[in-house]
Amino acid sequence: MNKKTLKATAKVKIRFNEVDSLRIVWHGHYLKYFEEGREAFGGAYGLNYLEIYEKQGLVMPVISSSCQYKSPLRYGDTAMVEVEYIDSEASKVKFQYKIFRESDNQLVALGETEQVFLNENGELQLNVPDFLLEWKKRHGLLK
Amino acid sequence: MNKKTLKATAKVKIRFNEVDSLRIVWHGHYLKYFEEGREAFGGAYGLNYLEIYEKQGLVMPVISSSCQYKSPLRYGDTAMVEVEYIDSEASKVKFQYKIFRESDNQLVALGETEQVFLNENGELQLNVPDFLLEWKKRHGLLK
Amino acid sequence: MNKKTLKATAKVKIRFNEVDSLRIVWHGHYLKYFEEGREAFGGAYGLNYLEIYEKQGLVMPVISSSCQYKSPLRYGDTAMVEVEYIDSEASKVKFQYKIFRESDNQLVALGETEQVFLNENGELQLNVPDFLLEWKKRHGLLK
Amino acid sequence: MNKKTLKATAKVKIRFNEVDSLRIVWHGHYLKYFEEGREAFGGAYGLNYLEIYEKQGLVMPVISSSCQYKSPLRYGDTAMVEVEYIDSEASKVKFQYKIFRESDNQLVALGETEQVFLNENGELQLNVPDFLLEWKKRHGLLK
Numbered sequence: 389m390n391k392k393t394l395k396a397t398a399k400v401k402i403r404f405n406e407v408d409s410l411r412i413v414w415h416g417h418y419l420k421y422f423e424e425g426r427e428a429f430g431g432a433y434g435l436n437y438l439e440i441y442e443k444q445g446l447v448m449p450v451i452s453s454s455c456q457y458k459s460p461l462r463y464g465d466t467a468m469v470e471v472e473y474i475d476s477e478a479s480k481v482k483f484q485y486k487i488f489r490e491s492d493n494q495l496v497a498l499g500e501t502e503q504v505f506l507n508e509n510g511e512l513q514l515n516v517p518d519f520l521l522e523w524k525k526r527h528g529l530l531k
Numbered sequence: 532m533n534k535k536t537l538k539a540t541a542k543v544k545i546r547f548n549e550v551d552s553l554r555i556v557w558h559g560h561y562l563k564y565f566e567e568g569r570e571a572f573g574g575a576y577g578l579n580y581l582e583i584y585e586k587q588g589l590v591m592p593v594i595s596s597s598c599q600y601k602s603p604l605r606y607g608d609t610a611m612v613e614v615e616y617i618d619s620e621a622s623k624v625k626f627q628y629k630i631f632r633e634s635d636n637q638l639v640a641l642g643e644t645e646q647v648f649l650n651e652n653g654e655l656q657l658n659v660p661d662f663l664l665e666w667k668k669r670h671g672l673l674k
Numbered sequence: 675m676n677k678k679t680l681k682a683t684a685k686v687k688i689r690f691n692e693v694d695s696l697r698i699v700w701h702g703h704y705l706k707y708f709e710e711g712r713e714a715f716g717g718a719y720g721l722n723y724l725e726i727y728e729k730q731g732l733v734m735p736v737i738s739s740s741c742q743y744k745s746p747l748r749y750g751d752t753a754m755v756e757v758e759y760i761d762s763e764a765s766k767v768k769f770q771y772k773i774f775r776e777s778d779n780q781l782v783a784l785g786e787t788e789q790v791f792l793n794e795n796g797e798l799q800l801n802v803p804d805f806l807l808e809w810k811k812r813h814g815l816l817k
Numbered sequence: 818m819n820k821k822t823l824k825a826t827a828k829v830k831i832r833f834n835e836v837d838s839l840r841i842v843w844h845g846h847y848l849k850y851f852e853e854g855r856e857a858f859g860g861a862y863g864l865n866y867l868e869i870y871e872k873q874g875l876v877m878p879v880i881s882s883s884c885q886y887k888s889p890l891r892y893g894d895t896a897m898v899e900v901e902y903i904d905s906e907a908s909k910v911k912f913q914y915k916i917f918r919e920s921d922n923q924l925v926a927l928g929e930t931e932q933v934f935l936n937e938n939g940e941l942q943l944n945v946p947d948f949l950l951e952w953k954k955r956h957g958l959l960k
Contacts, residue, residue, distance in 0.1 A: 423690055562702035598739050600739075606867065694833065
């Protein structure tokens with residue numbers, strides 16, 4: 389049986405100041421859109437960074453990111469940032485992203501990020517934190 | 532007798548990603564250049580934000596900023612950010628900025644910022660902190 | 675008789691990457707929120723920068739900006755950016771801004787920007803462009 | 818015989834506004850540092866984006882980027898961005914990046930970007946542009 393797919397979408401209006409002199413969104417800004425996607429995901433599935441910090445004492449820095457740019461975004465465009473949680477057994481949180489231009493549904497970018505867990509002393513958590521195991525169970529990713 | 536003038540200059544190479552679709556630096560980025568100016572000033576005159584936080588437990592949020600844009604900066608330009616400390620008796624730190632284009636010495640922007648002191652509970656310090664009084668004496672602004 | 679007041683409001687969710695190490699929005703980002711306010715205003719009253727450029731051949735650079743920071747915005751907050759058109763006879767477009775925190779309606783910042791008109795050769799338009807006069811008539815600011 | 822290695826290094830002082838509420842540089846800013854690296858490379862080896870645009874009518878959008886974050890950068894740090902040109906026969910420009918913290922020479926990040934060539938109509942250039950072939954010859958990458 390297939391695992392459940394956990395997905396959310398953020399709608400991001402392109403800001404004038406995100407567009408460069410080629411009149412397209414500067415490539416570095418896509419990581420902001422990915423972050424908006426993670427926020428939307430967190431809101432939809434109850435994975436809240438502030439709460440994780442306050443209740444678990446854990447922060448979740450990004451340890452890798454990648455992006456493939458397929459088609460430009462321009463000022464006036466709205467980006468639909470689709471984010472999917474990619475489950476694994478590692479003590480990591482991995483997301484994949486697809487960005488579409490809202491007006492014509494064109495694929496604009498693909499991407500991926502990985503996050504780890506650090507405690508307040510900055511120590512890497514090698515075991516999956518309990519709160520994440522419970523979260524996985526709650527969302528049908530773990531029995 | 533005139534008070535001493537405290538000035539420093541930061542040299543800032545314009546980044547491609549700071550230029551907008553009009554092919555000029557987006558106006559909001561000038562506040563970053565002002566910040567680089569403050570850093571240069573802090574380096575030149577021993578006013579270090581990390582140290583102030585660590586030793587005095589004080590942070591210095593900006594409470595006002597303004598900028599007049601006189602001439603555009605473009606990709607490839609280098610900005611010379613001249614920052615001058617404007618002394619007053621208030622429990623504030625005020626700077627004025629002049630930005631020049633390095634290539635032709637053209638005035639590009641004028642600006643001003645004000646900062647206050649908050650302690651670790653976020654309380655506004657109405658009296659000038661001792662460390663600042665001592666700093667002023669050290670630099671000839673106070674007897 | 676009083677002139678008509680032209681106002682619009684943009685709702686801006688604070689991005690994680692806009693918050694600095696003091697855990698408050700870095701002061702320079704407010705100019706982005708003002709820009710979102712101008713966009714919302716343009717949408718509400720038919721003042722579209724792309725259209726002005728394409729139909730009139732005019733760009734509208736910001737020539738001055740100011741901001742007073744009254745209360746911090748934090749990650750998780752939503753800002754309500756209220757923008758009001760300040761009419762004048764000059765060949766300029768002036769806006770005033772009030773930013774409120776959505777959760778408690780607290781005033782967060784006040785600001786102002788001024789824009790001028792340049793043609794495609796970068797020449798300042800000293801006379802109010804016809805399209806703006808017509809726009810003012812349409813919105814009850816001019817007879 | 819080994820091909821020549823083309824490398825350059827940019828020195829980047831971390832800006833206060835690039836540090837997030839975890840007191841480390843927000844991961845998305847590394848793409849700016851990579852860009853500074855490319856600039857330094859362009860300066861060292863005569864690969865100038867403005868010139869390529871003006872003389873060849875070509876722009877070079879980034880089509881992929883990736884970054885692995887090994888150790889955090891903090892406010893006060895200086896990053897040494899080492900950029901290496903990765904030669905290939907494709908009509909692309911590929912760079913690899915290593916970022917080191919200047920104070921202790923610690924590896925901070927690894928990354929990669931790829932750029933393609935578009936003409937003024939936005940058409941992808943499938944053949945390596947002549948100016949790049951000449952540039953390669955000049956730098957010992959091609960006979």
